[in-house]
Amino acid sequence: MKWEVRISYKKGVQDSEGESTLSGLKTLGFNNVDNVSAAKVYLIEGNLTHGDVEEMCRRLLANPVSQDYSISEVK
């Protein structure tokens, strides 16, 4: 089983990587960009249930105070 976990900042929490990428893209002439958000993706393989991966997010991968996570199975 292969799972994709996506970790991103919650709305309202500062995402300086996203902000800085936005201004960088504008500097290079991409003027139609309105917003950039950065996220981190983990691919996790093993004999794992959705619940196992959820537990990983809760305990290590994401900080529930500042980050959202989403889990999807990779076929």
Add this chain to the structure above:
Amino acid sequence: MAYKVCIIRAPGTNCDRETAMCVESQGLEAEVVHVKRLMEGEIRFSDYDGLIIPGGFSFGDHVRAGALLGKILKERFGDELAQFSSDGKPILGICNGFQVLVECGLLPGNTAQSALTTNLSSRFECRWVDLSVETSRCIFTDGLSGSIRLPVAHGEGRFLVTAGELKELTNTGQVVFKYAQKNGGSAGGSYPENPNGSIDDIAGICNKEGNVFGLMPHPERAFYRFLHPRWTKSDESESFGDGYKIFNNMAEYIMR
């Protein structure tokens, strides 16, 4: 008239002051220039006799280390910089500056594609390393031989090229420094002698002509002997350190 070296900075560059100090100690004039002033056309590269891209985290190293400053230099100033380089003027990229030179294509300076990517240890590392001085055309290391010791401090310093391109770099004398064992022997990729997992232990390279040089270690942090981690063991506290020669060579080359 004094010779002028441009030390370029962007938000997040943070080694410009000590680098400028090293340059000025060699009788050159160092001018720290915000990249914004270049973009606004206030000044031009051709006003200078040498260029240094110092260490730090330009634009926060977001996307990739050195990527944004590298792309700005390439897309906005590509021709000017190509001219600067082909005029034989010296260009030095230290740490983040090396990453910038690779991102903008001034290094390795041929068709080869190279990259400085995340350390194998996947973390930022600050430590002194032994370097073997390779036989190269690099004007900055003229007169250096054997091995020297400099500090590294980076999270993305793992130099990568394809096997074929590695061979070409080696054949054309573009490999300048390699991470080494204490006794000068090859690090053979072993940690922590090779602190980041660079291919063939490469720590610094130059272009074919030898006037463009990028390295991950920080020569400006080894300018004086009293910065060496073991200086208290010896009595040489007043003399210069292993990084001195690189700035000294740059000055002599400019004033030749």
Add this chain to the structure above:
Amino acid sequence: MAGPISLDVDDTGLMTISRDMQLSLSLDEMKALKKYYHALGRSATGIELETFAQTWSEHCCHKTFRGEVEFEGKIVSNLLKTTIAKVTSTLDHEWCFSVFEDNAGIVDFDGDTAIAFKVETHNHPSALEPFGGAATGVGGVIRDILGVWGEPIANTDVLCFGPLDYPYEKLPAGMKHPSFIYKYVTAGIGHYGNNMGIPTVNGAIYFDESYVGNPLVYCGTVGLVKKSRYKREIRTGDVMILAGGKTGRDGIHGVTFASVDLSTEQERSVVQIGDPIEEEKVSRAVISIRDKGLGSAITDLGGGGLSSAIGEMAELGGCGADVHLERVPLKHPGMQPWEIWTSESQERMLVCCHKKDVEAILGVFADEEVEAVVVAEFTEGERLRLMHTDTVVGEINISFLFGTNIRTRRVATPPERSFSEPRVRSMDPAADLLAILAMPNVASKENVIRTYDHEVKAQTVLKPLQGLDGPGDAAVLKPLNSSWKGVVISNGMNPEYGKIDPYHMAACAIDEAIRNNIAVGGRRIALLDNFCWGNPERPDRMWGLVRASQACHDVALAFETPFISGKDSLYNETELGPITPTLLISALGVMPDIRRAVSMDLKEEGNSIFIVGATKDELGGSHFYKLKGSLGKNVPMVDAASAKTSFDMLTKAIDSGCVRSCHDLSEGGLAVAASETCFAGGLGLELDLDKMPRKGELSTEKLLFSESQSRFLVGTDDSAAFEKAMADTVFSEIGCVTDDKRLRITRKAAEVLNIEIEVLKRSWKNGL
């Protein structure tokens, strides 16, 4: 919260308002407000009450330290003034440039250059968001230095965590595991300091079960101040420029939050991540404004945001202020005036200047791509007027805001506990030594230290790891090109001793911070105190706080080392209980010539080894007892008068050039200190315990592991010169440096232990 709030209600009603608005104000404080508004004949506005809450918060005005305490049948009034600050005023050293007044303590250094030092804590935010909490802790203390017109040159950090192997099943719901907190706190500190280009040169990491769920994150910054450019002169008509990051909803109620125990619903609004690149830009601009002589005063925006900073500036200038909140650049559209006023968004500074300099200052900020706007103007009188697009949303009398001093009254009673010495022996000293070297508090922190850049700026002459990676006592910086003078930074902290008696914990922390500084060649030492304690409303916690403060007074006075700055973080409690009382002492010394700096590693075979100071029966709170599962009773005590003499003599010896290596004795006593000097130097040692100066008859384990204070292990290549310099102090030659790479210790001609230094080093390196 928009409408007027009537305080014309009974006591219950007042406390309901305080609670509902999360003001954390006491009944006495609410009653004072009721009286104030009654005299004005009007209701309060929300933004006004928020301002009182911020200004009168524990974080901003240190109610506990400035209040009254019942202690041993007497009333102690203003603990700060009668203990810690009293040392400074009694000593009255002329080299103290600014103490306890501004954002940081400042002492003379070289000519016009002075050094500023400040240490802050960021515990609660780091418990919730370890990466962001620690990062913004670093960012915050850097701004304290910018807030005295200082140029940051070095960071320090001292961290306390729960045990990394703490069982998951014991962890209460929602509490983060110590290993998670450890990983992200250290990452956050490295991230911010490295990105700012400020070297992290000194620190410590300490583990104790009481820090589970309540880590301690002490962040310090040292900076260079130009005395001639240190300006704090505000006058009517001057304006205030807000510069830096945009203002958002982040961190609202962070200050009042420092006075309540952690609970889940308050989490979100205090979470911040921090942007070191923004602060790097702000920092460059501030230093440039300083060097151009443009500003008239400056302060950082920390706890309470604008609501604290603007009022403080107006009070300093003895004037009023008109604030235009709609001018503040916002991150989140639609923010309410009170949110703008109290937001604790990071990377912001407030620069005051004469009107004629506004354009020039805005120009400097624009050059660094930093957003800056004029937000307020100083006015005649003492009225703080808050406006939002021409509407007055609040009006406060500044003398009432700052002059109202509602004294808290706390009670201090000693906890009922008894201590006894355990009957434990060291059957195998070599095995015990290896075990102590691997204990998390003693073991190598190299894996963390190397993720911090400690070389950037090229000024770090003595680094955190010395010789072949041994643990250095103190860092030495050479900050000026034109001078050989050095800045010496060290710290001391002994939470284990505080479990027996906070008085001796504080005394030992001071001794340790000073002796670490002395060991490398530092002198003319100034101290900083940072208390992290449990809830002071509990008499047993309060008792410890008084005891520790008294020790600060007694010991620092005897050493003639003034306190120049300090901070307290109280209410460090979770559902698991309070943290163990923890006092960090940071020491800032100077040395006339860094070429005389001494590192701890052994230098060459044949050097004589001296021990300075007497060893006593003091294993209480030691790591040896901890290893054996005991706490003990005989906590180390400081004899400051004799220690001062021996420290002064050691400084003379160092200046004479005869000291080749010097290491202080701390956790693990002689055995650990000797091991560290061996593997740091790659050389062996031969020591004879019979030659150690001691008090009374001591068993072998006491000689090896006692943690008696004020002791050093010194290597010299000129015994005669060293003996002459040390004169009549307590010291003795106990052995010499060998080239056989073994630590060999004997007593009564019998071998006590004999271990290869590689074995010692492995144990030390693999402990964490």
